[in-house]
Amino acid sequence: MNTPIINIEHIARVYDMGGEKVHALRDVSLNIYPNEYIAIMGPSGSGKSTLMNILGCLDTPSSGIYNFKGLDVKQMDDNDLAEIRNREIGFVFQTFNLLPRATALKNVELPLVYSGISRSTRREMAITTLTEVGLGDRMLHKPNELSGGQRQRVAVARALVTKPSIILADEPTGNLDTKTGIEIMHLFQELWKRGNTIILVTHEEDIARHAHRIVRIRDGEVESDTTNSNPVYA
Amino acid sequence: MNIAESILLALDAVRAHKLRSILTLLSIAIGIFAIIGSGTAVTSLNNTISGQLNELGENNFYITKAPMIQTHDSWRKYRKRKPITYYQAKELQKKMTITDVVSMYNVTGGFTMKSGNYSTDPDVTLIGANEHYLVTANTNIEEGNPFTTEDVTMNRFIAIIGNDVAVKLFPGTNPIGQSIRIKNQQFTVTGLIKPKGSMMGQSQDNIVIIPIGSFMRYYADEWEQSVNIIVRPPAKDALSPSMDEAIGILRGIRNVKPWEENSFELQTNESLTQQFSAFTKYLDLFGLISGGIALLAAGVGIMNIMLVSVKERTREIGLRKAVGAKSNWILLQFVIEAITLCQLGGIIGIVLGFVGGWALSNSIGITASVPLLWVGVSVGSCTLLGIIFGGYPAWKAANLDPIDALRYE
Numbered sequence A: 001m002n003t004p005i006i007n008i009e010h011i012a013r014v015y016d017m018g019g020e021k022v023h024a025l026r027d028v029s030l031n032i033y034p035n036e037y038i039a040i041m042g043p044s045g046s047g048k049s050t051l052m053n054i055l056g057c058l059d060t061p062s063s064g065i066y067n068f069k070g071l072d073v074k075q076m077d078d079n080d081l082a083e084i085r086n087r088e089i090g091f092v093f094q095t096f097n098l099l100p101r102a103t104a105l106k107n108v109e110l111p112l113v114y115s116g117i118s119r120s121t122r123r124e125m126a127i128t129t130l131t132e133v134g135l136g137d138r139m140l141h142k143p144n145e146l147s148g149g150q151r152q153r154v155a156v157a158r159a160l161v162t163k164p165s166i167i168l169a170d171e172p173t174g175n176l177d178t179k180t181g182i183e184i185m186h187l188f189q190e191l192w193k194r195g196n197t198i199i200l201v202t203h204e205e206d207i208a209r210h211a212h213r214i215v216r217i218r219d220g221e222v223e224s225d226t227t228n229s230n231p232v233y234a
Numbered sequence B: 001m002n003i004a005e006s007i008l009l010a011l012d013a014v015r016a017h018k019l020r021s022i023l024t025l026l027s028i029a030i031g032i033f034a035i036i037g038s039g040t041a042v043t044s045l046n047n048t049i050s051g052q053l054n055e056l057g058e059n060n061f062y063i064t065k066a067p068m069i070q071t072h073d074s075w076r077k078y079r080k081r082k083p084i085t086y087y088q089a090k091e092l093q094k095k096m097t098i099t100d101v102v103s104m105y106n107v108t109g110g111f112t113m114k115s116g117n118y119s120t121d122p123d124v125t126l127i128g129a130n131e132h133y134l135v136t137a138n139t140n141i142e143e144g145n146p147f148t149t150e151d152v153t154m155n156r157f158i159a160i161i162g163n164d165v166a167v168k169l170f171p172g173t174n175p176i177g178q179s180i181r182i183k184n185q186q187f188t189v190t191g192l193i194k195p196k197g198s199m200m201g202q203s204q205d206n207i208v209i210i211p212i213g214s215f216m217r218y219y220a221d222e223w224e225q226s227v228n229i230i231v232r233p234p235a236k237d238a239l240s241p242s243m244d245e246a247i248g249i250l251r252g253i254r255n256v257k258p259w260e261e262n263s264f265e266l267q268t269n270e271s272l273t274q275q276f277s278a279f280t281k282y283l284d285l286f287g288l289i290s291g292g293i294a295l296l297a298a299g300v301g302i303m304n305i306m307l308v309s310v311k312e313r314t315r316e317i318g319l320r321k322a323v324g325a326k327s328n329w330i331l332l333q334f335v336i337e338a339i340t341l342c343q344l345g346g347i348i349g350i351v352l353g354f355v356g357g358w359a360l361s362n363s364i365g366i367t368a369s370v371p372l373l374w375v376g377v378s379v380g381s382c383t384l385l386g387i388i389f390g391g392y393p394a395w396k397a398a399n400l401d402p403i404d405a406l407r408y409e
Helices: A048-055 A078-088 A104-113 A119-132 A148-160 A178-193 B003-016 B018-056 B072-079 B086-095 B149-153 B163-169 B212-219 B236-253 B269-312 B314-322 B327-363 B372-398 B402-407
Strands: A006-017 A020-032 A037-041 A063-068 A089-092 A166-170 A197-202 A213-218 A221-227 B061-064 B102-111 B113-115 B124-129 B141-144 B158-161 B179-182 B185-193 B207-211 B228-231 B265-268
Touching: A006 A048, A020 A048, A020 A221, A037 A048, A037 A178, A048 A166, A048 A197, A078 A089, A078 B314, A078 B327, A089 A148, A104 A119, A104 A148, A119 A148, A148 A166, A148 A178, A166 A178, A178 A197, B003 B018, B003 B327, B018 B269, B018 B327, B018 B372, B061 B236, B086 B102, B086 B212, B086 B236, B102 B212, B113 B163, B124 B212, B149 B212, B158 B163, B158 B179, B163 B185, B163 B207, B179 B207, B185 B207, B207 B212, B228 B236, B236 B265, B265 B269, B269 B314, B269 B327, B269 B372, B314 B327, B314 B402, B327 B372
Parallel strands: A037 A197, A037 A213, A089 A166, A166 A197, B124 B207, B158 B185
Antiparallel strands: A006 A020, A006 A063, A213 A221, B061 B228, B061 B265, B102 B124, B102 B228, B113 B179, B141 B185, B158 B207, B179 B185
16 A cells, blocks of 8 residues: 555644643544545544644644654644645635635635745646636635635635645535535545545535545544445535 | 735735724824924925025134024023124234135114105114125125225215115115115115025015124114124135134234133034034924824834734634744734834825925925935834834734634634
8 A cells, every 4th residue: 555645643632721631632543545535524522623633734733643744743843834734735614714805816826825936826826726626717706706615616726726735624515505515525526536635524424425434533532434435426 | 925915915904994094004194294394394494504604605704702503501601701893803804814805794683764754664684794794695786886995994874775675765766876864874875785585584685784883883782792703715725724813813802811712703604504403403303202202102003903903814814824824924924014004104294294394494485305314214213113013913913823713703
């Protein structure tokens, strides 16, 4: 088997809440390989969000091993983490998190601004990516001029534009109606087919069923890690 | 991420909240207005003074009993000095070897000039002068003749009059050869001065010049009877030797003991300009202090608006961090935003200040000058203001935890 992008071994995450120790993650081990389509499931309070934050390098584990493409994330400082988020991880949020006063194009350009890519290259890359997600004709619209589905497509384009190693989607359909949700899931499927690695964080069975592998988290531990031999095609 | 981008972003943030941005800008503009306004007025004043002194003769030096510009406390010291008499001035003129041009004059105001049934307001300036005065005062004769050496030594009852006086006393007729009455003395008009216009709101043509001997005898005020002397050396390199010579001669004439300091003052254009600047610097200081206080208050406003802005944009900051913005870049972005805000206010203040200073200069009849130094000070202090008062909000933004920030409602 090829080498994993993400290699997590026995990680735990403890928060200190006013003297009281809260174990958000107790013992989680996970390998994620290139071009996997994986869903992380769990009810609220299961540690799912904490795991997602750690996977996304927004947070670091209290103990255990986290290797991202062979790099030890635990040893990284804030600037290193920012850099790895910039280059290797594309976030898609439930609430889209677009800059309201910027056009779709500007929103997609944002991560590239922090990569130090020249203005003209940036523009080119953003245009290409927006066209890929089917928004070639909406590039100069601001978020409030776009539908929910279109907004999420912009967000997906923003996640894709840096050509990251993984796309980390946190409840990407949570704020969308069923029909639009299915459209977005279709988009993820397309991205997976093109070779992207996708991590879907959700509590909805219907959504998780699109993935090829489902990891269930409960009480800060992996409850089950199964292959979905019959994924739904949107 | 470069500075230009941050500035564009900052301008966008200003546009997003027009009213509150404008209110903050305004407080900065007021501070800068005070600094630039007084700066413009002072620079204009200084330039006008040195320009006019140079017009009178670049190498002139002035001998007076006391300095022309005095500070409050030095007044007592000079009050005790004996006046420079007309006799002493004449002796000086006689003994000077380097130059012949020794102009002497004395001035009193508030005279009423009469001729026949016509009379002026009691506001005419009477000047007693010798034959060199017109040259050193940069005054030209339009009609008639200047005083000759003989006119002065003989104390002839003749007068050279300014245009304002001529218009009032001799409407429609040529004043040359006619007579005017100053108090009870008759003078024949032998010259008409080419009009000069007004300076600092005061007409320079409302004057009558008579030979200094008669002036000292009939019109010199008991307290103001000291003669003013202007010496014009033939060239710039003769200035210093002429001054040395004049000091030596005057010390002799006025019996100053070797160990005593001069009982009179010598001043050059340069020293006069310097003294004037020393005087106007208080005006500058006033502008700087009041402007500084206004800026300090504005700074608090800047900090407030920036704190609000950071709070409102918490999610945006979280997102920027999530997509790879380092803390330092967030810090820089918000500091630049604060600086941009300050500079916008600064630009408004500079424009208003210059317009204000220009209006003030205009109203007192001097040419306005741009106080480049103060423009620099303003730009600098706006930058500093942004850094100081934008620093803390920016630091707060930079240190937000991306997870909390993204979740912030």
